[in-house]
Amino acid sequence: xxxxxxxxxxxxxxxxxxxxxxxxxxxxxxxxxxxxxxxxxxxxxxxxxxxxxxxxxxxxxxxxxxxxxxxxxxxxxxxxxxxxxxxxxxxxxxxxxxxxxxxxxxxxxxxxxxxxxxxxxxxxxxxxxxxxxxxxxxxxxxxxxxxxxxxxxxxxxxxxxxxxxxxxxxxxxxxxxxxxxxxxxxxxxxxxxxxxxxxxxxxxxxxxxxxxxxxxxxxxxxxxxxxxxxxxxxxxxxxxxxxxxxxxxxxxxxxxxxxxxxxxxxxxxxxxxxxxxxxxxxxxxxxxxxxxxxxxxxxxxxxxxxxxxxxxxxxxxxxxxxxxxxxxxxxxxxxxxxxxxxxxxxxxxxxxxxxxxxxxxxxxxxxx
Amino acid sequence: xxxxxxxxxxxxxxxxxxxxxxxxxxxxxxxxxxxxxxxxxxxxxxxxxxxxxxxxxxxxxxxxxxxxxxxxxxxxxxx
Numbered sequence: 001x002x003x004x005x006x007x008x009x010x011x012x013x014x015x016x017x018x019x020x021x022x023x024x025x026x027x028x029x030x031x032x033x034x035x036x037x038x039x040x041x042x043x044x045x046x047x048x049x050x051x052x053x054x055x056x057x058x059x060x061x062x063x064x065x066x067x068x069x070x071x072x073x074x075x076x077x078x079x080x081x082x083x084x085x086x087x088x089x090x091x092x093x094x095x096x097x098x099x100x101x102x103x104x105x106x107x108x109x110x111x112x113x114x115x116x117x118x119x120x121x122x123x124x125x126x127x128x129x130x131x132x133x134x135x136x137x138x139x140x141x142x143x144x145x146x147x148x149x150x151x152x153x154x155x156x157x158x159x160x161x162x163x164x165x166x167x168x169x170x171x172x173x174x175x176x177x178x179x180x181x182x183x184x185x186x187x188x189x190x191x192x193x194x195x196x197x198x199x200x201x202x203x204x205x206x207x208x209x210x211x212x213x214x215x216x217x218x219x220x221x222x223x224x225x226x227x228x229x230x231x232x233x234x235x236x237x238x239x240x241x242x243x244x245x246x247x248x249x250x251x252x253x254x255x256x257x258x259x260x261x262x263x264x265x266x267x268x269x270x271x272x273x274x275x276x277x278x279x280x281x282x283x284x285x286x287x288x289x290x291x292x293x294x295x296x297x298x299x300x301x302x303x304x305x306x307x308x309x310x311x312x313x314x315x316x317x318x319x320x321x322x323x324x325x326x327x328x329x330x331x332x333x334x335x336x337x338x339x340x341x342x343x344x345x346x347x348x349x350x351x352x353x354x355x356x357x358x359x360x361x362x363x364x365x366x367x368x
Numbered sequence: 369x370x371x372x373x374x375x376x377x378x379x380x381x382x383x384x385x386x387x388x389x390x391x392x393x394x395x396x397x398x399x400x401x402x403x404x405x406x407x408x409x410x411x412x413x414x415x416x417x418x419x420x421x422x423x424x425x426x427x428x429x430x431x432x433x434x435x436x437x438x439x440x441x442x443x444x445x446x447x
């Protein structure tokens with residue numbers, strides 16, 4: 001049974017419990033009552049809906065993962081770590097401008113510009129760094145190569161990206177691409193598959209997921225950089241590679257072991273079960289690929305066609321990935337799931353399994 | 369999360385759009401007088417309903433301005 005609730009239930013079950021992933025799904029289709037402050041949704045006035053889209057769309061109230069596997073991919077996943085997919089390849093953009101400005105192989109930017117050029121999409125919701133606040137991402141509706149390029153590069157802090165989807169819909173765009181981290185892709189998937197609300201979510205016809213271990217709390221990130229004598233405004237690029245967090249500045253780079261960065265992790269990321277953006281049409285990351293290349297998980301038929309067409313057009317270069325190269329990816333995804341499943345079980349109340357009544361912690365002892 | 373009784377009461381009050389006694393609500397939604405009273409009191413604390421004793425009866429009503437004119441209601445799928 002699908003649970004129903006309203007904004008007050010969302011507050012009690014998600015926001016006050018620090019489970020919010022700040023995806024923007026709750027406020028995207030309720031601009032009248034919900035806004036965002038301090039990276040959390042907040043209500044501007046009292047809402048009298050008994051059952052709200054905010055509760056329905058939130059990936060942290062309800063996300064029927066295996067049911068969605070069946071509905072979207074036609075079967076339950078065989079690969080428990082990475083979800084359903086058609087193939088995993090390594091790829092990079094051939095356009096040198098894209099390569100220079102983007103993270104790793106620039107494959108997201110290359111695919112978006114190609115899809116825009118071929119009218120597969122008419123706009124793309126991407127996150128660019130805010131002009132008013134350094135390294136604060138904000139969602140924009142990009143309709144040109146330059147705008148898409150402005151969103152290139154990883155940010156490691158979050159923005160309510162789904163608000164950009166609403167903006168694209170309001171702008172009359174009918175074939176929208178969304179680029180987001182796994183929770184944002186889950187939120188869009190919830191919106192598209194809601195049995196109770198129809199916002200025309202099918203207008204998002206391409207979901208590009210960015211593989212993600214965690215996102216950082218902006219204030220905690222500033223403090224951590226400060227410990228390492230780096231100012232956020234001096235950073236030109238962030239990266240995570242081989243267990244280390246890199247902050248590049250004009251004066252060089254600062255390296256912080258990723259274990260030390262756990263203290264900056266958003267609380268809501270501690271219960272995320274998805275590393276590989278399992279509900280994207282395509283998922284893109286770097287693990288398993290050589291430097292300057294991206295690891296690409298192609299999940300849907302539409303994504304496969306886009307990749308094939310882009311390859312044929314000479315926009316991207318694609319190579320097969322061996323099982324050995326995929327293994328680190330699978331290992332990292334499994335590690336995230338194992339760690340965070342422990343956190344999930346630690347947060348749940350008593351569970352009834354037929355006659356067995358056990359707490360979350362006890363369930364962990366019994367099943368794992 | 370809102371209980372099914374509260375949801376039934378709210379749905380009923382939204383449909384009726386006029387003041388009702390607790391007894392009338394109980395009869396219509398098939399719940400005891402005491403259960404309706406308890407739930408209506410809780411709903412009134414959340415300012416979703418109003419309740420007042422008039423003579424021997426408790427009267428329950430819903431403010432018209434409680435309607436959500438915008439929000440997500442426009443996106444609801446028809447049942």
